[in-house]
Amino acid sequence: MPGVLLVATASGEQLAPTTAELVGVGVRLSAELGGPLTALLAGKNVQGLASSLGGFGVDNVLVADFQGPTPASPEWVLAAAVQAAKQSEPTAILLTHGGGGRDLGPSLAYKLDAGIITDATSLRVDNGHLLVTKPVFGGSAIAEFSIATTPGVVTLRPRAFEAPESPSAKEAQVEGLSVPDTGGAIEVLEEIREQATTGPRLKDAKVIVSGGRGLGGPENWQYIDELAQVLGAAVGATRAVTDAGWVPPSLQVGLTGATVAPDLYITIGISGAVQHIAGISGARNVVAINRDGDANIFKYARFGVIGDWKQVVPAFTQRLKELRS
Numbered sequence: 317m318p319g320v321l322l323v324a325t326a327s328g329e330q331l332a333p334t335t336a337e338l339v340g341v342g343v344r345l346s347a348e349l350g351g352p353l354t355a356l357l358a359g360k361n362v363q364g365l366a367s368s369l370g371g372f373g374v375d376n377v378l379v380a381d382f383q384g385p386t387p388a389s390p391e392w393v394l395a396a397a398v399q400a401a402k403q404s405e406p407t408a409i410l411l412t413h414g415g416g417g418r419d420l421g422p423s424l425a426y427k428l429d430a431g432i433i434t435d436a437t438s439l440r441v442d443n444g445h446l447l448v449t450k451p452v453f454g455g456s457a458i459a460e461f462s463i464a465t466t467p468g469v470v471t472l473r474p475r476a477f478e479a480p481e482s483p484s485a486k487e488a489q490v491e492g493l494s495v496p497d498t499g500g501a502i503e504v505l506e507e508i509r510e511q512a513t514t515g516p517r518l519k520d521a522k523v524i525v526s527g528g529r530g531l532g533g534p535e536n537w538q539y540i541d542e543l544a545q546v547l548g549a550a551v552g553a554t555r556a557v558t559d560a561g562w563v564p565p566s567l568q569v570g571l572t573g574a575t576v577a578p579d580l581y582i583t584i585g586i587s588g589a590v591q592h593i594a595g596i597s598g599a600r601n602v603v604a605i606n607r608d609g610d611a612n613i614f615k616y617a618r619f620g621v622i623g624d625w626k627q628v629v630p631a632f633t634q635r636l637k638e639l640r641s
Contacts, residue, residue, distance in 0.1 A: 319351025321406035334412040336479035343373040348441040354404045358396040370488030380493040396495045413471035425469040432469040437476040456590045475577035521550035523580045528554040530585020534562040570595035588613030
């Protein structure tokens with residue numbers, strides 16, 4: 317029976333936020349295809365997370381719980397995914413386009429002799445065929461593809477899809493997978509933790525204030541931080557700014573940085589290069605502040621202010637402080 321298989325991931329002792337996004341898409345696609353929604357949960361000590369997937373709408377959960385002393389190797393996770401795909405025989409396999417999924421997706425497609433579309437931002441079913449939409453040419457155009465093979469493998473852009481609002485009381489059928497030892501092993505040499513910030517995390521933020529080279533120099537970045545603090549927003553930046561060393565690379569938004577989908581995205585001194593636009597395609601409202609009225613960012617902004625940021629931003633921040641007091 318046609319259906320959908322998704323590869324769930326864990327973050328510490330919880331399911332990763334992107335897994336809920338996969339489930340949201342999987343529930344809809346499995347209903348349109350007329351088959352069950354199955355989730356693979358593979359990794360070290362993941363058995364306890366299996367029951368929570370049912371509450372999001374998953375019908376079946378295949379658990380591959382790695383028992384070795386080190387984290388599960390990519391080869392072992394790939395073997396688990398191949399086994400899950402052969403057992404569930406889905407029409408579509410969904411993964412997150414980030415972290416391990418960015419590498420696992422193409423490897424899994426190769427093993428299954430299946431077609432693959434990466435970094436998808438929309439999926440739909442037309443007459444039983446899976447159609448996938450994604451940005452191309454650095455985000456300057458949108459293309460729709462059809463996967464001719466069964467299954468078809470698709471990696472989903474993080475935060476481009478809505479997650480289910482709240483879990484239900486549904487219980488999924490849980491089954492264990494016995495995955496043979498692939499001989500691969502991981503040796504942890506160093507742990508690098510994400511730099512702590514005072515505001516919300518960039519990738520999860522509902523409001524983001526982002527700055528570009530139009531600010532003139534790192535000495536002016538304080539205006540970005542102050543506005544973000546007033547709004548309770550996260551701070552973002554263009555690649556040019558992070559490459560120049562004004563702010564850490566972890567703040568970069570764009571094709572080679574973080575992909576974000578906030579309710580409000582405020583840009584200050586950002587021209588709107590296609591690489592940056594590709595990272596904010598999921599933003600619901602874009603506000604652009606730039607003195608160049610011909611800047612590309614205004615093509616994507618819902619609200620625009622043409623003017624010198626040195627006059628606009630401090631006045632805007634002060635007015636917000638007055639309103640919030």
